[in-house]
Amino acid sequence: MNNRMDRHRQHKRGRWIALGVVIACLLGIFYGLNTIYRSVSSSLSDSYTKIHEKGGRPADAIIRKGQPISILLMGTDTGALDRTDKGRTDTMMLITVSKTKGIHLVSIPRDTMIAIPGLESTFPQKINSVYTFTNVSDTMSTISKYLNVPVDYFALVNMGGLEKLVDQIGGITVKSPLSFTFSTDTSHETGKNLYQFYKGKTTFRYAKDGVHFKTYHKMNGKAALAFTRMRYEDPRGDYGRTERQRLVIAQLVKQAKNPALLLNKTFMSSISKNLRTNLTTKDMLSLATEYYNPKKKVKAISVNETSLWYEGISFQVMPRLEQQRVTNELRSDLSLTHATTGPVLAGNPDKFTIPQAVSQVLYANTSSNSQAATSN
Template sequence: MRKWVVILTSVFIVILLGVAGYAAYIYQSVKTTAHQIYEKRDATVQPKPVSMEGKSTPSTSAAGAGVTEQPSSAQATAQPINLEEKKPFTVLVLGVDEREHDRGRSDVMIFMTVNPAKQSILMFNIPRDTRTEIIGHGTVDKINHAYAFGGVNMSVKTVEHFLDYPVNYYIKVNMEGFAHLIDSMGGVEVNNPFAFYYEGHQFEKGDLQLDGEEALLYSRMRYDDPRGDMGRNTRQRQILKQVIKNSLKITNVVKIESLLAEVGDSVKTDITFDDMKTFLTDYRTDLKQIDQVEISGQGERINGIWYYLVSDKERSRIHNLIKEHLQ
């Protein structure tokens, strides 16, 4: 009898050691991938002029075009966030279409404020055609061109200037990689306000279950939308909102490893591995609501180029919404 007790005990210990070893392996794998996608922001913007058709004029000629001529107080670098105290923070999500030998442009720019005390996230698109000063480049141009001129650093500084509010973290996502992430989560559910056909896919009106490729197409259509770029922005937020909701439900470390493996080659962020762990353990259960707003403006051609003009009054309104949500 004692022999069987010894054998069973030994087997049990081996199983425990195996499970512990596998858990350690998974943890190390997640940590390694998190380090791979980590890319620290450079506080000093290095201008990288790019020859682009339709490049606009220097900021000294921007008066009357919905652009502030001088940099605002937002140029101050964002202060470190004490996540262990569940402090609120801001995130800039950049969706880019990178091409071979071409950095591409940030066709998606979504700003989020995260406040666990209010149990909510506030998010809004910055329309890609928004006319503003490109910080570090000396021009006034479409805000999504900041990425083409100077990558993440110039995009962040330009957004900070435009909103007069610091960016605590950024997440840069290659859109094709974003589709793989959605597939790993089992797709996303959206409510489509009207039927449309786009690039070989029919999207019916009503509730839809989309895989990664379909979600990408759904978020890209613009010309058949009665609201144009604003309608596309709404669909982009729909997709991101569902991805966030699905992410907040994840508790299995094996699933986290799978997701990070999917996005490893497509994502860069200045969120550290330790911060990721804090989000998962301390913030996840506190975020129950995602609110959305829009930046109002009007389209106008200036020197033959189409821009989205946002008034100083509207910029102040958005700034105050950010400030209020983070308090």
């Protein structure tokens, strides 16, 4: 195994998909459209890939009791643009679903530095490489250990779903937070299939040949993918890209309120080919019929990390105080008692050495006593 797999330059093609596709496949979570959902459940049962990875709790029993659950949403950078390899989970979102508190989302930055449990000799790694090195089960376990919260279910989707989803709902209108030019061929400002977005405007320009531009008022799937992929020209880096992802997600949710656009057998069969999950159709129906609360909105919980270059690689480091704050939020959402957050950088601290520069970020604004108290 190459113990520096993630040292190579990240593939610059599409970086996120998970939530948009899962909105289609798990739409009942948001809108409780159980009647229509039942009409396509047989199609779903036959077409999406079910695997039997389990979290740390008897989640099916938890759903039967109506208690809060968690779902790890992972989007791989494969399945479109000619990518067919296993890929990395460049989108990772932990979603909590509660009858009383609604739906909360925690986006975990793809460049978050960790030591993969059981593979600490490969430290440092990025959290999006856990799946590449291991499997779905170990990825669920790593997130669970890192934040000290149970991960009950997962949904793993690839890039092949976003274009279909946006096109199926007839496109979306999004106001860009900044001006930028992006080629889906080169991932830079020049090349063919060139898009130009403008700050404060919903209109954008596109040139297939990179020269002759036309103006458009609504994004199709390819345009939405380009809008969310750009990273290197954004002065806010991953945080800016995350904002653009949220803008697209908000429009997807808004458009998806029309069930006729999505909940039909042809589309569900097509989109579900891009999905792997351990949620059964029965689980989905239970979430749709029992957990839906129209008065509870979807809430995004931000994660504040610090950028750090280490051995020529750009990482995001989550300070221990921030790690504890996120744990507190998630455990509260899941109606669990307060507990200390998970291990430093997720791995066994006896099996790897934390560089001083990283340690300074981890324990910023904490005393030596609090450092010792939270380092176990």
